[in-house]
Amino acid sequence: MTATQRQRTTNKRPSQLVEMAWDPITRIVGSLGIYTKIDFKQRVVAECHSTSSIFRGYSVFMKGKDPRDAHFITSRICGICGDNHATCSCYAQNMAYGVKPPHLAEWIVNLGEAAEYMFDHNIFQENLVGVDYCEKMVAETNPGVLERANRTEAPHAGEHGYRSIGDIMRSLNPFTGEFYREALQVSRMTREMFCLMEGRHVHPSTLYPGGVGTVATVQLMTDYLSRLMRYVEFMKKVVPMHDDLFDFFYTALPGYEQVGDRRILLGCWGSFQDPEYCNFAYKDMTDWGRRMFVTPGVVVDGELVTTDLVAINLGIRILLGSSYYDDWSGQEMFVTHDPLGNPVDPRHPWNQHTNPRPQKRDLDGRYSWVMSPRWFDGQDHLALDTGGGPLARLWTTALAGLVDNGYVRSTGHSVRINLPKTALKGPVELEWHVPRWSNTIERNRARTYFQAYAAASAVHFAEQALAEIRAGRTRTWETFEVPDEGIGCGFTEAVRGLLSHHMVIRDGKIANYHPYPPTPWNASPRDSFGTPGPYEDAVQGQPIFEENDREHFKGIDIMRTVRSFDPCLPCGVHMYLGGGKKLDLLHSPTQSAGS
Template sequence: MAIKDLAGASTGAPQSRLVEMSWDPITRIVGSLGIYTKIDFNERRVAECHSTSSIFRGYSIFMKGKDPRDAHFITSRICGICGDNHAVCSVYTQNMAFGVRPPAMGEWIMNLGEAAEYMFDHNIFQENLVGVDFCEQMVRETNPSVWEKAKSTPAPHGDIHGYKTIADIMTALNPFAGDFYRQALQISRYTREMFCLMEGRHVHPSTLYAGGVGTVATSQLFTDYYARLMRYVEYMKVCVPLHDDLFDFMYQALPGYEHVGERRILLGCWGAFQDPDYCDFTYRNMTNWGRKMFVTPGVVVDGKLVTTDLVEINLGIRILLGSSYYDDWQNEETFVAKDPLGNHVDRRHPWNMHTLPTPKKRDFNSQYSWVMSPRWFDGKDHLALDTGGGALARLWATALAGLVDIGYVKATGNSVQINLPKSALSGPVSFEWKTPKWSNAIERDRARTYFQAYSAAAALHFLDKAMEELHAGRTRSWEPFTVPDEGFGCGFTEAVRGVLSHHMVIRDGKIANYHPWPPTPWNGNPRDVYGTPGPYEDAVQGTPIFEENGPDNFKGIDIMRAVRSFDPCLPCGVHIYLGEGRTLETVHSPVAPFG
């Protein structure tokens, strides 16, 4: 692999040093992520970025011919981290295709399980993976001047979280040794137990089915959940102000850091947490019951909410090719020509797509990834939406829609108010997440903390509603159904790290076509047929470099923060290639222990 040293113009402009660097793999459960960059060390900026995935899974192929009732058990294995989100989305899809409406108790139990999953996954990713990028050891090695400033900067909320300076917070995030790092590991145990109480097994649920759940509702069940939830509430009262102090400091210590990982505000949220009083899972009523979800679906473009209509969201999905290893399906069979409302369904919609893999040698001028390029068509442009790591899009869409008001959580039109009640060690606390100026690395990370508090507050509401059902004697949690010979359905929810949809077509009582679209391809896709880069590529390309190390000892911390802010599943290893002069040498990454 060669490095290009680009000479300056004849006017005497200084030479640029354009260095090719690659991190591959940044290993993920749903594939193997690689980030390939060209960095201009004179301009201190990433000049070019390509995002690759080197693993082909093929779920859309081997789902064909399966019993539709098995779809959620199979698709939960797509991921070893958010498998329950896939199971839930598949169950939603089956409910529509089978024409079944679960009892209210079944939906409240499922909501409680998913709330626990958001708390579990966001917490462990934020503190034990993302947090390491801001810990003492990493900051010392990449920005020693920032570390020196952190030692003398008081933490504004130190009286709440107990750390006097920003440096103390960074030290608390050191892997395995830091106090807050270890506390997060302990908290993750409670949230995992909460999940298992509702869905039986983590991360592949054993109690979820089309038509409801197999979990038996009892006072003991909900009490056990509540006891663990209040420990988490106590933790969040400390966690939110701690992260606000840390992230606000980054802006203060490094002017211009708002541009790290920044891209145009193009956010997609498919909504989460059904309200059984309104949700009947029929496509004809999807617009109405979608807007009753406790996380509002929506598309946000340049800070403006352009729709909250799940039907419009569904019809706008397009799966594009361009830089991925697949043949086009333009001449293949069309499965769904019109939706149940009579709307035209595009050939590039998931109901009609075909997976035709064509392995090739990676070529950044042609095809270089196994990820296709999902886009949302607004009638004019194919928008490269991202999920903001999940939390940013959820909070942004919910805030602007202003539809959620359940006491514990209220959307105001430009913010989300989160109210946590009195707990064993502290009184009631209210937080307010306000729509930020940027869609960037710091705000994706900040939103992840606030959405943990949101999930805890929402879970308190779900517990209240479940106990109402229990005390009224309405404990039935499953509704019988029959599988049609012909039919189709779709499900929409939020995986922890963002939008998740499943689309299924049934023929002769078997699955004829099935396509799950999780957040990873929405965020990690390559350049499409129009040349539009995917969100990882877009967010990294143009990112300024604040790291104080030169090319010879470069760790790529600003790039890593940008990529990890999207929460692309769990990173476990990073390899970096760099070199001197015109020859690239392969070296072990200094980042690897923290990857």
């Protein structure tokens, strides 16, 4: 971990603020930079700016493409969550084409997405985030905390096998820690599970609008379930282990709940369709959205303000503010009203134009390629965050109280997760409770619980898929036609949070296309109203607990906060070559054109 720092002077008087920058942030994908001003006397981060220096531009080169290629192209937005993009694109296409996939196809898609959540959350939590809490890192930043950890017995030692909190920290040491290595092996199994359902990871080869090309058999489901049960057993150990570790930080460092804490503004677009109800028709979206196995919703100050996907869709606004783009005011409106007759705002993704304006970074002006999505509640443009994905998902699902399939149940204040009997352990019931804070520790804790939630849900999906196969309903794809004119929107949850795809079709081609994954929501800079983005807001104002002095400062509390959101910059910024460049390949006289 490296930092650059310099002390500024104002009117020849030394400032108490020290500028420190981490660019790029390590252990993530993409060029995320965090620029701060730290008051070491008060032990607080006084100011924070989140930047990204790469632009790619899928919204630009999607225009004019065949809509049926949309999911193959957009899956390449990211080499981590490409299948989430492909899934969301297929949802948008299903709406635009008016096609409803067979039930079995949707259960297979759910099984693939569940495997992806298990895979990605596992490898990020245990092998990337976990390093921030491992023995080596804590020894370098908070040796007093490590000393206490070695003396503190783990409350759930009988469930996970580690006697002390220090033992848990040692197990997280990269490459040498026992648990670190075990998690790597588990990630392999979950990746295999995904490939069984969708052919290839991370860019699915059997996923299409109208369904899937997967050949569904009892053997296929058996292969998936055999791996799933090993993962279920793993989670019976992981959840109590992480509870012990995260609870310890609250007691060892009084006030640590303030690290990464921000106003509770959470967004979740829902996940896991129920094919009994979902027909992908916009006019029915409110109803089938509420039947998802992860409930869509917006939480403001801890209260669930809506679970209506139509209201969620119409509230999305794309602001520019401190990003490197020109405004599109006065340019063409693609969609003036939604299929229900509701007016659509010019700043909605259906109407967005992408006008890049490269320029020098100016933290007092424009400083990032990431735009600033906001959700308009009728009065304010809210800077929703995703809580890293799981925090928002569990929060909205818990408060809505709409999910109950025997394996997961939302109670109105919590989520209960029933993990079935496995080879070495009987059934276990876990319960995630709505926390008091939207902070660093609770984002990380929710990620662990959502791994268990995804695993329990996958058991249900596999049972439903097997019932379809045994009943002889093995069709997995439905035919469709691409309309000359049409619109579609897809809503789901990428691993790290809310994901939407908005498409406009004209003359049978894509006229406008805008994917909005969690990264721009979380990593956005200050918007047109001066409101900081969630990374900025969560870091700015947080206390510093690191024991190192300024000269040896590593910024571990800042890094923990940023990584708690599961940052992944490729989804937020895109590449653009303007009018295109011509490349002439010169061959030697002796070289044939086909060589």
